[in-house]
Amino acid sequence: MTIGKRFRASTLGRSVIRNPNRVTTRDRAAGHWSNFFLHIYPVKIRRKEIYFRYSWFLGVASLALFGSLVVSGIYLMFFYVPSPTTAYGNIQFIQTQVPFGQYIRNVHRWSAHFMVLAVAAHMARVFYRGAYKSPREFNWVIGVVLLVLTLLLSFTGYLLPWDQLAYWAVTVGTSMAAYVPIIGEQVSNVLIGGQEVGSATLIRFYVLHVALLPTVGVVVIALHLWRWRKDSMLDTEHDQQEAM
Amino acid sequence: MAEEPLVVEGKRVLGVVPGVPPVGDRKIPDEQESVMVWPHLLVRHAVAALAVLLLVLIVAIFFDAPLREIANPAVTPNPEKAPWYFAGLQELLSHYHPLVAGILVPGTVVLGAMALPYLDRNPDRHGRTRRVAVATFTIFLVAWIILTIIGFAFRGPDWGWVWPWNAWYGEL
Numbered sequence: 001m002t003i004g005k006r007f008r009a010s011t012l013g014r015s016v017i018r019n020p021n022r023v024t025t026r027d028r029a030a031g032h033w034s035n036f037f038l039h040i041y042p043v044k045i046r047r048k049e050i051y052f053r054y055s056w057f058l059g060v061a062s063l064a065l066f067g068s069l070v071v072s073g074i075y076l077m078f079f080y081v082p083s084p085t086t087a088y089g090n091i092q093f094i095q096t097q098v099p100f101g102q103y104i105r106n107v108h109r110w111s112a113h114f115m116v117l118a119v120a121a122h123m124a125r126v127f128y129r130g131a132y133k134s135p136r137e138f139n140w141v142i143g144v145v146l147l148v149l150t151l152l153l154s155f156t157g158y159l160l161p162w163d164q165l166a167y168w169a170v171t172v173g174t175s176m177a178a179y180v181p182i183i184g185e186q187v188s189n190v191l192i193g194g195q196e197v198g199s200a201t202l203i204r205f206y207v208l209h210v211a212l213l214p215t216v217g218v219v220v221i222a223l224h225l226w227r228w229r230k231d232s233m234l235d236t237e238h239d240q241q242e243a244m
Numbered sequence: 245m246a247e248e249p250l251v252v253e254g255k256r257v258l259g260v261v262p263g264v265p266p267v268g269d270r271k272i273p274d275e276q277e278s279v280m281v282w283p284h285l286l287v288r289h290a291v292a293a294l295a296v297l298l299l300v301l302i303v304a305i306f307f308d309a310p311l312r313e314i315a316n317p318a319v320t321p322n323p324e325k326a327p328w329y330f331a332g333l334q335e336l337l338s339h340y341h342p343l344v345a346g347i348l349v350p351g352t353v354v355l356g357a358m359a360l361p362y363l364d365r366n367p368d369r370h371g372r373t374r375r376v377a378v379a380t381f382t383i384f385l386v387a388w389i390i391l392t393i394i395g396f397a398f399r400g401p402d403w404g405w406v407w408p409w410n411a412w413y414g415e416l
Binding site: 022025028029031032038041042043044045046047048049050052057060061063064065068084088091092095102103105106107108109110111113114116118123124127128129130131132133134136137138140141144145147148151154155158161162163164165166167168169171172173175176178179180181196197198233 | 273274275276277278279280281282284285286288289292293294296297299300301303304305307308309310311312313314315316317319320321324325326327328329330333334337341342343346347354357358360361362364366367368369370374378381385415416
């Protein structure tokens with residue numbers, strides 16, 4: 001008996017892994033229902049949906065990049081204090097003193113750029129497949145919310161290095177808020193916390209970037225995937241059309 | 245004690261294999277039939293996720309994230325560039341009033357995208373009857389990509405036109 005089999009046969013092993021070995025179709029289904037990480041997946045899916053040409057795997061690519069951003073972002077958080085007096089020095093410290101600091105920062109930056117591309121491409125692919133149509137209308141709406149969240153996450157992160165690039169990109173980006181009709185000045189003040197980008201803006205963007213937006217993002221992603229799972233076999237209208 | 249070997253037509257049978265003959269019974273997969281997610285979809289998702297992560301990990305080896313001088317509110321760089329995904333918006337902003345380019349256009353695009361499944365009630369998914377929807381979406385997509393590329397790579401000091409192979413002002 002291998003170590004894995006012995007563990008699964010033990011009292012401890014049976015309490016941890018309650019699903020049977022995946023021998024039959026029934027076992028595989030049981031494995032799904034008893035595994036937290038797999039329960040976001042449907043048990044069965046149409047054959048056409050497993051191929052690259054169907055989805056180009058852009059949704060799972062977006063999720064993988066989000067995971068990469070969470071992991072690399074948490075590492076960077078250990079070495080970063082969001083204040084104009086410390087932020088820039090912290091980035092220099094990360095790049096020169098922290099083990100793998102420059103590399104992890106590169107991973108975070110590139111994952112962010114690729115995630116914007118992946119999410120936008122996912123949206124286009126879903127459009128051309130006509131997959132937003134009944135009964136999946138609302139999941140498309142949730143997807144648009146996720147695209148906006150991705151852009152906001154990327155934009156709030158852009159300010160954090162507190163260099164000239166970050167400062168002026170965010171100044172340009174937030175200056176548009178002032179043109180909102182009637183309440184433009186208030187919107188601008190809430191967004192950047194004053195008349196110009198400064199320490200109040202940095203702490204606001206930081207909290208949005210590391211706490212509020214990722215939390216909202218995780219919840220909305222869960223909703224998006226849950227609806228995807230629920231709708232995975234609901235395709236009757238389409239079937240009838242194909243059969244005709 | 246060894247069991248007596250089973251002999252059929254003078255030959256010893258070593259085992260019985262249930263199932264299909266090796267030829268003549270090839271199954272053509274039905275696209276609409278359901279298959280188990282474990283392993284068919286999971287293994288593909290795992291490969292896709294690892295491929296994307298590998299791409300990021302390799303790009304991160306060769307290209308460092310930029311870090312310019314410390315932020316200085318007194319020194320405005322020329323050009324001031326928004327992040328690349330807002331470069332299309334910034335390009336639009338150079339042509340139209342900020343209320344139009346900064347609020348109305350992006351607001352309409354986001355709300356229009358959300359309303360899309362409710363506006364497009366055609367149940368057809370890939371037939372010729374989708375021409376209007378496909379053409380509209382494609383025009384928006386192509387226009388947005390062109391604006392983004394112009395704003396990202398073709399704009400220099402004072403938002404003037406530059407050729408990216410002469411002078412590079414794009415920032416990532």
